Amino acid sequence: MDNFIYSIPTTAYFGKGQIKVLGETIKTYGGSKVLLAYGGGSIKKNGIYDAVIEQLDKADLARVELSGIQPNPRIESVEEGIDLFRRNGCDFILAVGGGSTLDACKAIAAGVEFDGPATDLFVNESGLSPIYDAAPLATILTMAGTGSEMDMGAVITVGEDHKKKVVMHPLLNPRFSILDPEYTFSVPEYHSMAGAADILCHLMEQYFTNDVAAKVQDRMNEGVMKVVLEDAVKILANPQDYDARANIMWASSMALAGFQFLLGKPSPTFPLHGMGHELSSMYDMTHGVTLALLTPAWMRHTISAAPEHLPIFARFARNVFDIREEDDAKAAEQGVARLVEFYAAIKMPANLRDAGVREEDLAVIAGKAVENGKLGILASLGKDEVLQILRAAFTG
Structure with missing residues (x-):
């Protein structure tokens, strides 16, 4: 067996009702104004959005919303998120959704601290993205599959030929992830x-x-x-x-x-x-x-x-x-x-x-x-x- 280093910096809050830790936990990581990102709006139909807003308000956390992140997330959503984060003085990112939303938010977290276009965030010959800092990120998982809630990678769709490219760096591990199985009950x-x-x-x-x-x-x-x-x-x-x-x-x-x-x-x-x-x-x-x-x-x-x-x-x-x-x-x-x-x-x-x-x-x-x-x-x-x-x- 080869040598290895093993580290999982993400804290998992698993089970029913774990949303209750959301606001105060964001604050422990220095968050005061949150970029809240989600997909097509299903979380507004199944009640998850209301639960998230309740917890953010309870903790007196300001927010800016990025909605409409697509399946197979596009670089354009990443660029929009980077712009929203910077213009509104956000200091924390909260991804609510499945793998596509989580992946887009990892790329956003990398991009807001990156001096260059988002298209330069992808892994290079080192096997990692060329970043030295990233915004803190948390996730609330609503669909099980990609594992993005507990890893450091993301896949983003780029260009007219819809090429899939990888963003990856240890700095992109979520600070914490809320995993409530009840949030997946309504997934088709x-x-x-x-x-x-x-x-x-x-x-x-x-x-x-x-x-x-x-x-x-x-x-x-x-x-x-x-x-x-x-x-x-x-x-x-x-x-x-x-x-x-x-x-x-x-x-x-x-x-x-x-x-x-x-x-x-x-x-x-x-x-x-x-x-x-x-x-x-x-x-x-x-x-x-x-x-x-x-x-x-x-x-x-x-x-x-x-x-x-x-x-x-x-x-x-x-x-x-x-x-x-x-x-x-x-x-x-x-x-x-x-x-x-x-x-x-x-x-x-x-x-x-x-x-x-x-x-x-x-x-x-x-x-x-x-x-x-x-x-x-x-x-x-x-x-x-x-x-x-x-x-x-x-x-x-």
């Missing part, structure tokens, strides 16, 4: 299940890295994957199942908390995210759905292209799906088949064609996915390999 079924697919992919892309001796990380990861598989279907049956919502919400947070399941492992390139982002860019497709569509095809390609890593896929099948097949190749294939069954059970599209992807776009998507270099860690993925995976995912 489709988005709840897409979030579950996103969580599962975060876990899998940290699991399928290399067969190094990181047993603690992998066994913990397997346990969280099993929870996602079990509790996502419970939410389908009863959207107000508090325990199922709580487990999925905490799985979302734990999946990327300090990238804990990568500790001691080689750093991967998250190939499924690299390909999935291009589907989202071209079709404005929900992020988690893209991952569900691509994962089985990627697994089968990797098993074929890098058979020396077959034991990892067999271990996944046995430890996550409880498959009792002694032959590694048969066990691995049964694991992929069970994963496909899970995606069908949570009502993900069966293939790219059913999701509305045009076959003639596959080569373009493959090229865009590797614009910044090859993907993958178990098997290297250039344009040809990505195209093979896309073609397999097109028909399912």
Whole structure:
């Protein structure tokens, strides 16, 4: 196992009624005037907005609002937020929503202290954004999936070709996050299940890295994957199942908390995210759905292209799906088949064609996915390999 440093500076306030800590906790971090950011307005329909305003008023905190942050958040929302923060003398950012709002606010937090355009905030050759300071940020999570409430990264959509780019720095870890599972009760079924697919992919892309001796990380990861598989279907049956919502919400947070399941492992390139982002860019497709569509095809390609890593896929099948097949190749294939069954059970599209992807776009998507270099860690993925995976995912 490689050396590592582990730090999660974000405090999580988890459970019912934790909104009560909001105002005073912001003040402990020096906040007096808050940039309150949210998306399309669902929080005004489900009562979360009123609860937030009540707590801000109770603590005598002034506020400025940034609304309308889009799914797959655009750089324009980031620029608008930076301008609002600066012009109004804000000193704290509060993101209320799902991953898109949280990601936009991380980029805003980086941008308000940055001497340059927002388009220069993205990671450079160091693997981090070129920032030296950031505004303090807190989050109130309303949809489980991205894990942005407990990590230091964000993905922002840029330009006419809707390219996904990454902002990442330890300074962008939220100071605190409020995680109330009841706030996810009203999330539509489709988005709840897409979030579950996103969580599962975060876990899998940290699991399928290399067969190094990181047993603690992998066994913990397997346990969280099993929870996602079990509790996502419970939410389908009863959207107000508090325990199922709580487990999925905490799985979302734990999946990327300090990238804990990568500790001691080689750093991967998250190939499924690299390909999935291009589907989202071209079709404005929900992020988690893209991952569900691509994962089985990627697994089968990797098993074929890098058979020396077959034991990892067999271990996944046995430890996550409880498959009792002694032959590694048969066990691995049964694991992929069970994963496909899970995606069908949570009502993900069966293939790219059913999701509305045009076959003639596959080569373009493959090229865009590797614009910044090859993907993958178990098997290297250039344009040809990505195209093979896309073609397999097109028909399912």
